[in-house]
Amino acid sequence: MKTKIVVLLAVFFMVALAGCSSSSPVKEVRLNNTDNQIVVGYQKNYNEIPLRVAVSSIVSPKETLTIYQPLLEYLEMKLGQKVVLLQRKTYKEVNELITTGHADIAFVCSGNYGAQMSGMELLAVPEVDGDSTYQSFIIAGKHVNASSLSDLRGRSFAYTDPLSFSGHIAPIYMISLLGYDADHFFGRNFYTFSHDNSIQAVSDGIVDAAAVDSMIYKQAIRKFPNLDKSIKVVDKSIVVGSPPVVVNPKIEAKRKEELRSLLLTMHMDPQGKEAINKLDYDKFVDPEEENYSILIPIWLKVKEEL
Structure with a gap:
C-alpha cells in the first residue's frame, strides 16, 4: 500500500491546538x-x-x-x-x-x-x-477546479484517521466505485488526525482537498462564516449513523x-x-x-x- 505521509498540524482552527498525544501510556x-x-x-x-x-x-x-x-x-x-x-x-x-x-x-x-x-x-x-445520521463531505479549496470527487484525481488530499468513516473509509469506498485504486488516485495524501485540522489545511491552501465529518464541517461554518469563502463541498458520501x-x-x-x-x-x-x-x-x-x-x-x- 502506498505510504501515506503523516502530518501533525500544530496550531490550527477553532482553538490554539495542543499537539496530538503520544501513543505511550493512556x-x-x-x-x-x-x-x-x-x-x-x-x-x-x-x-x-x-x-x-x-x-x-x-x-x-x-x-x-x-x-x-x-x-x-x-x-x-x-x-x-x-x-x-x-x-x-x-x-x-x-x-x-x-x-x-x-x-x-x-x-x-x-x-x-x-x-x-x-x-x-x-x-x-x-x-x-431531529437527525441522528451524518456523512462524509469531500471539501476543496475554492481555487480548485473541481465539482466532484472524480475531479480531484492527481490533487493533494488530507485524510483524518485510518478508521474514520467520513475522513478515510468513505472517500476510499467512493474512489473504488469510480473504478480507481485509492492508493494511486491522489497526487499525494496524508493524515491530519482530526477534522478541524483537515478543514484548516484546505482553507489555508496546504492541501487541495480533504474528507471530513459533515457535522464538524457545519459546526465550523457556523462558528467561522468566513471559512465559506475559502472552501467548498464538492461531493458527499452515503448517510450512516452518527x-x-x-x-x-x-x-x-x-x-x-x-x-x-x-x-x-x-x-x-x-x-x-x-x-x-x-x-x-x-x-x-x-x-x-x-x-x-x-x-x-x-x-x-x-x-x-x-
Whole structure:
C-alpha cells in the first residue's frame, strides 16, 4: 500500500491546538485544570474506581477537552463518581481501550464501530435537528477546479484517521466505485488526525482537498462564516449513523442501563442540556442498528486498503 505521509498540524482552527498525544501510556486529563494534571472534577474524595471515558480525536485533543468537559463534569455529578478522560491519538487505540476493558464508555467514530462491532455495544447516539445520521463531505479549496470527487484525481488530499468513516473509509469506498485504486488516485495524501485540522489545511491552501465529518464541517461554518469563502463541498458520501457512544459488551447490565438512562434524559436537565449544547448536539437518542449495519459491506470492501 502506498505510504501515506503523516502530518501533525500544530496550531490550527477553532482553538490554539495542543499537539496530538503520544501513543505511550493512556493520558488522564483532569477536568478542572488546563495543565492536564490529575484533579477530581468537584474536589470530592471518591473512593470508587473512576468511570473511564475514552474519546476519539474527531477534533484536536485540546478542543476535545474543551467541548467534552461539561459533559464529563455532569456525569461525575450525577453518578457521584470520579470521571477521567482518556485521549489517544488514533481511533484504533480508542478501539483497543474499549474492547479490552481499559475504558468503560467511549465516544467513537462510526468507522470505529464498523471496524470492531463484536467488541463494542451501541449505547446512545447524538441527534441534531431531529437527525441522528451524518456523512462524509469531500471539501476543496475554492481555487480548485473541481465539482466532484472524480475531479480531484492527481490533487493533494488530507485524510483524518485510518478508521474514520467520513475522513478515510468513505472517500476510499467512493474512489473504488469510480473504478480507481485509492492508493494511486491522489497526487499525494496524508493524515491530519482530526477534522478541524483537515478543514484548516484546505482553507489555508496546504492541501487541495480533504474528507471530513459533515457535522464538524457545519459546526465550523457556523462558528467561522468566513471559512465559506475559502472552501467548498464538492461531493458527499452515503448517510450512516452518527458517531455513537459505545460500551464493552461485558459491562454489568445495571451499569450499562444507568449510563444509557443518564445520556438519554440529560437534555431534560438544564445543566445536562448545557453540556449537550457544548457538543453542538440537541440530545442523545437510542441508536438504530440499521444505520450502522450499512457500514459492514463498505468495511469489507475497503478493509484491505486501510
